[in-house]
Every structure is written in structure tokens, then in C-alpha cells.
Amino acid sequence: MQFTKLRLSGFKSFVDATELVIEPGMTGVVGPNGCGKSNLVEALRWAMGETSAKSMRGREMDDVIFAGSSDRPSRNVADVTLYLNNDERKAPAMFNDLEEIEVTRRIDRGSGSTYRVNGKEVRARDVQLLFADAATGAHSTALVSQGRIGALINAKPADRRSLLEEAAGITGLHSRRHEAELRLRAAETNLERLDDVIATLE
Numbered sequence: 001m002q003f004t005k006l007r008l009s010g011f012k013s014f015v016d017a018t019e020l021v022i023e024p025g026m027t028g029v030v031g032p033n034g035c036g037k038s039n040l041v042e043a044l045r046w047a048m049g050e051t052s053a054k055s056m057r058g059r060e061m062d063d064v065i066f067a068g069s070s071d072r073p074s075r076n077v078a079d080v081t082l083y084l085n086n087d088e089r090k091a092p093a094m095f096n097d098l099e100e101i102e103v104t105r106r107i108d109r110g111s112g113s114t115y116r117v118n119g120k121e122v123r124a125r126d127v128q129l130l131f132a133d134a135a136t137g138a139h140s141t142a143l144v145s146q147g148r149i150g151a152l153i154n155a156k157p158a159d160r161r162s163l164l165e166e167a168a169g170i171t172g173l174h175s176r177r178h179e180a181e182l183r184l185r186a187a188e189t190n191l192e193r194l195d196d197v198i199a200t201l202e
């Protein structure tokens with residue numbers, strides 16, 4: 001899958017609807033300090049399901065919404081849409097009939113985030129797995145933010161291992177195994193309760 005376009009509105013400094021076209025090959029974003037280059041990369045991570053407000057350089061997730069400036073009032077909504085080309089049909093089964101995938105994340109002040117894929121509401125988990133299966137995502141090694149190299153050098157072995165697993169494209173499998181284990185544990189608890197009920201009836 002190829003990222004083809006990023007569309008932002010009300011996100012951080014991008015108060016007006018803004019589109020960044022991602023052509024094949026190299027795309028460079030240049031501009032003076034504070035013009036919003038890092039905000040663009042954060043928009044990418046956010047649309048892929050980032051859950052940590054801290055790693056979005058905020059205190060809470062609502063801080064990604066345009067906070068107002070000397071001449072513009074603040075907004076109550078931010079949304080980011082990431083467009084993916086799925087020509088090669090490499091998306092997970094639930095999205096694989098789509099030729100172009102549009103992943104939208106929207107946040108309403110005080111109400112949290114919602115996710116849509118081609119207009120249809122989905123869970124955050126579905127979006128996170130979509131990108132994990134494509135060996136990318138909010139914590140992808142493909143996104144190198146300021147200070148990340150230093151953090152990697154000082155990382156614990158377990159954290160380094162998760163980076164290797166992500167590069168190998170098996171992060172999605174780990175999440176699914178974890179979910180399956182939780183379901184299995186819940187089923188075992190139910191069986192135990194059933195045994196108790198049967199014992200009381202006998």
C-alpha cells in the first residue's frame with residue numbers, strides 16, 4: 001500500500017483544510033522553524049491510531065485541535081484523512097476489496113475520537129491493525145522523530161525487540177494473539193462458573 005495524500009482540517013496549526021500530496025519517490029517539506037513540519041508527521045501518526053497525547057506533544061488528546069491564534073478563534077473539531085493506494089490488494093481482508101482506502105480520524109473536543117474507513121465507522125483497533133499488518137503505524141520505525149535515535153540507543157532490550165518485530169511485520173499477529181488469549185481466559189472463567197452452577201443444581 002502506498003500513502004498518496006494527507007488531508008488535515010483543524011489539526012494543530014492547520015486550521016484550514018490542507019492537502020499534502022505524496023507522490024511516488026521523495027516528498028520534502030521545507031519551511032521556517034515553527035511552520036508546522038512536525039505537525040504534518042504527527043497528523044500521519046495520529047490518523048494511524050496514536051493513543052498517547054504525550055507523543056503528540058500535548059497534555060491531552062484535545063490539544064491536537066486548533067487552539068486559536070491572535071486572529072482566529074479556536075476550533076472544536078479536528079480531522080485528518082490518510083489516503084492509501086491498495087492497487088496491489090495488500091490490505092487486511094476486511095478492507096481488501098477497496099482500491100483506494102481513506103482512513104479518517106476525527107476528534108470532537110471533550111468527546112474523543114472516531115475512525116472511518118471510506119466513510120464507514122470502524123474501531124480504532126481496526127485502523128491500528130490495518131497499519132500494523134502493513135508493517136507501519138503510529139510507532140513505526142519508518143517515522144523518525146526528533147530525539148528518537150537517542151531514545152533507541154538507551155532503550156531496554158524488550159523495547160528493541162518490539163522494534164524488530166514491527167520491522168518483520170508481525171506486530172499485528174501479536175495483537176491478535178493477545179486478543180485471542182483474553183477471549184480464551186474469559187471463556188475459561190465462564191466454564192468454571194458453569195461448573196459451579198451445575199454443582200449447585202446436583
Ligand code: ATP
Pocket residue numbers: 011012013031032033034035036037038039040063064065066067068
Ligand atoms: P521546527 O523546524 O522548529 O522543528 P516545525 O516546522 O516542525 O518547527 P511544528 O513543531 O510542527 O513546526 O509546529 C509548531 C507550531 O504549531 C507552533 O507555532 C505551535 O504554536 C503550533 N501549534 C501546535 N499545536 C497547536 C494547536 N493545537 N493549535 C494551534 N497551533 C498549534
